[in-house]
Amino acid sequence: MNLLNALVESAAWPTLRAGLHVGFFLVLLYFLKRLFDLRGATGLKHLPRAKRSLALPLVLLVGVLGSVLAYQATWQLTGLFRPQFVAFMQSHDRRQFNPAHRIQRGRILDHRGEVLAASVDHRGQVVRVYPSGPAFAHVVGYSHPRFGAAGIEALANVHLNGGAPEDLKDWGELGRQLVTQAKQPRGRDLMLTVDGELQRLAVDLLGPRPGAVVLLRPSDGAIRVLASTPAYDPNRISAALFRGADPALPLLNRATQGLYPPGSTYKVITAAQALNAGFSGTLYCPADGYTTSARYRKIRDQAYYSAREAGRSWGGYGNLDLATALAESSNVFFAQLGVQHGHDAFRRTAEQLQIGRKISLYEGPFGSWAMATGRVPSIHDSDRYGLAQISIGQGAILVTPAHMALITAAVANRGVAMRPRLVASDPPQALARFLPEGSANRLAKMMRKVVTDGTGRGIDVPGLAIAGKTGTAQNPQGPAHSWFIGFAPAERPALAVAVLVEHAGFGSKAAAPIARDLFLRARELGELP
Secondary structure, X not given: OHHHHHHHHOOOHHHHHHHHHHHHHHHHHHXXXXXXXXXXXXXXXXXXXXXXXXXXXXXXXXXXXXXXXXXXXXXXXXXXXXXXXXXXXHXXXXXXXXXXXXXXXXXXXXXXXXXXXXXXXXXXXXXXXXXXXXXXXXXXXXXXXXOEEEHHHHHOHHHHHOOOOOOHHHHHHHHHHHHHOOOOOEOOOEEEOOOHHHHHHHHHHHOOOOEEEEEEOXXXXXXXXXXXXXXXXXXXXXXXXXXXOOOOOOOOOOOOOOOEOOHHHHHHXXXXXXXXXXXXXXXXXXXXXXXXXXXXXXXXXXXXHHHHHOOOOOXXXXXXXXXXXXXXXXXXXXXXXXXXXXXXXXXXXXXXXXXXXXXXXXXXXXXXXXXXXXXXXXXXXOOHHHHHHXXXXXOOOEEOHHHHHHHHHXXXXXXXXXXXXOEOOOOOOEEEEOOOHHHHHHHHHHHHHHHHHOOOHHHOOOOOOOEEEEEEEEEOOEEEEEEEEEXXXXXXXXXXXXXXXXXXXXXXXXXXXXXXXXXXXXXXXXXXX
């Protein structure tokens, strides 16, 4: 293929192409001449059978050649008037002389008009460039003549190429430009909901650490940040990227596809489950912890381990109400609470929050992009200890950062989850009611208390009013993952966030400061009141 591309780009190619065309038609004329010569000779009595036996194969051969030529003409010429064909040629035909690669694809922009992807002329070829490099790799993707396309570049191929399937006039013009080469065809721009400055800040705050940040508007589902690190540079796509040799997995979108134990952020869900059931009392939380059976290790609070490491005793929390237990992130309280409400309540809550399903982020005419939500384990009704573990965000429950951001946004939006969206022209649409309005409002106040009086007090900023929940998720493959979910401002939520930093320890130390800094910059940009 490289040799063929080099030949096509050489100065001798026009002459060679003309010679090939002339040679093809000379061969065709020869076969036609032979066919007519044979017809004229059929009157010779001493060669009737031989001549007739050669005529039929020649007729068939000419018919096959004609059919191939007709099919090729239809596929390559009239096909250029069909968006499906152009998309196919861009994604699967790697030849550099492919006319579909001459399209000046439209730009991809953030919601402020900043260019995230554009086509430029480079030495007579159209090259796709990505000014922000790896920062938007998992959102924008790439479009490459050899390696195809990914992300929005692939899903919005039709729009970026210059039309829509129903817009026959635009596609006719595009096809004529490609066939005649009268001028370089240009596509249409596409504006996303993401914010370039906030996205790059999120990537910078994550630094070299693997992780993800999702920031969205609760009121309409517009995604402002969808960051995953580490990433690849779409300006430098090579075969090595797809061999899977890099243990950092730069192709993995941790925000929408990474599955992680949620740690204490799941206590927000357990609390919502209790509120839906009408819970309003207290639970006794002894210092020594809680277990469902003597066969299992006791579930204890972090304060117990901190006191033991310091060589002092700890008397336990005693009786806790729901708001205080959430602020202190008491494992003992929420393990008991989950067991008290039972397996059926856990399953109903997971179903209501759509954990385990796929949720669409973008629907294109020839493909869609869906985010994963999580994985709900199958727990036997007799397994009370497994339920206790899940109720504090450990055990077999797994979630994605994107879905935790969506759940947080639903709490901020009075219980209604808006469908997350990446393309600015997509209209806002309600996805589902995750929580009753009363439960959501009460839970929002409790999450504010987490930041003012609880584990998240380190990021309480005057005038910002962050509500949230920290999380530290035990990880069997290494150090604990750091989580934070939240929204701001608490009384009039404008943005909701989920931050995950792999192997970074306490959520209050690693993930929560990232959320705070994003909220502060968002306020400067006018995203927060």
